[in-house]
Amino acid sequence: MDPVISDLNASPLRRLLPGLLDADTPHQERERIWDALQLWPSRQGVVLTLRERTPTGGLLHRLTDVDPDCVALVCGSEAVSIVPHCTSLRRFVQMTAGLRAGIGSTASVADLHLSYARSREALAFTDYGSPVSRAASYAELGALTLLARVPREELRRLPDLAAITVLDEEENGRAELEALEALCRTGTLRNAAKLLHLHHSSIAKRIRNVERALGYRLTDPLPKGSAYIALLALRLLKSGVHSEET
The missing domain is CATH 1.10.10.2840 (PucR C-terminal helix-turn-helix domain)
Structure with missing residues (x-):
């Protein structure tokens, strides 16, 4: 399992959220986790994988301040978050030096692990330079993601x-x-x-x-x-x- 989603502590969010993103979690278990976390009723979300050039220690609070619906885990310089819509977090990343993000596809609860995998693919197409390069969406990259292979x-x-x-x-x-x-x-x-x-x-x-x-x-x-x-x-x-x- 990825280090970001295996860094756990006693809080329900950090214990349960990795199960939504793990490819080995059965679909019914993902549904149960979603309900246990009392996430938004649309039962759809977008996963973002974020990386800081230098860990600040306050990334989790900054993400939830930008989008109160955001649920996230942070491990060192990397974070993973799930939001109903990525607009606010994308804008935040674009305007924050030293931060970049790959944006997965919008997915149902059952397919959030795919959104997570796609967010990590998209992250490889970003850099810490200008606002335009700090965030990349898997959906917008389309066939260009094949370059990574x-x-x-x-x-x-x-x-x-x-x-x-x-x-x-x-x-x-x-x-x-x-x-x-x-x-x-x-x-x-x-x-x-x-x-x-x-x-x-x-x-x-x-x-x-x-x-x-x-x-x-x-x-x-x-x-x-x-x-x-x-x-x-x-x-x-x-x-x-x-x-x-x-």
């Missing part, structure tokens, strides 16, 4: 990875990659500027620098997709997540 050496061969890596190491490169990610997520420069709370011209300048590094324009879906895949591959390589050693 690609062997490391294959990831290194991806087109555009070298250019993205150089940008990542330059003084202003992180800001430019932030703009790239915002553009790929939202589709337009204007929407990217709204997401990053920056002026349209600032985003446009950063994207022009990315285009020069890549050697092509980011005006169509395919080039955007190729650049975003390279960015996510770099993030996976830096995090050490890969399907196998080769």
Whole structure:
């Protein structure tokens, strides 16, 4: 069992909540645990796996302050939480330096273990950098989650990875990659500027620098997709997540 959900003490929440997330728990037992914890009546939830760069010791209270419906366990620098909706916690993570989160899919009580597994997959696509990169949703990533199953050496061969890596190491490169990610997520420069709370011209300048590094324009879906895949591959390589050693 994952260390986050095996760190127990005498409280009912910490004794019972791991059973909702453990893949080996029978469905009927999950239903019984849900009722024992008196959680929300919709009988659906979203699991988030969170990680702090440096443990603060107060993460549990901060999470429940942000969303009173949140139930969570914290073990060292990692936490797992279940909420009816992830909007509030996602915004909190995006605005909190040193914190990142993977967001699982909305699931019934019987399938909360799947939401938990998916939240951990999504976590691998996040980093502690900009607000746009601190939270990732399994549902939004879609087929991109398959990148985590690609062997490391294959990831290194991806087109555009070298250019993205150089940008990542330059003084202003992180800001430019932030703009790239915002553009790929939202589709337009204007929407990217709204997401990053920056002026349209600032985003446009950063994207022009990315285009020069890549050697092509980011005006169509395919080039955007190729650049975003390279960015996510770099993030996976830096995090050490890969399907196998080769």
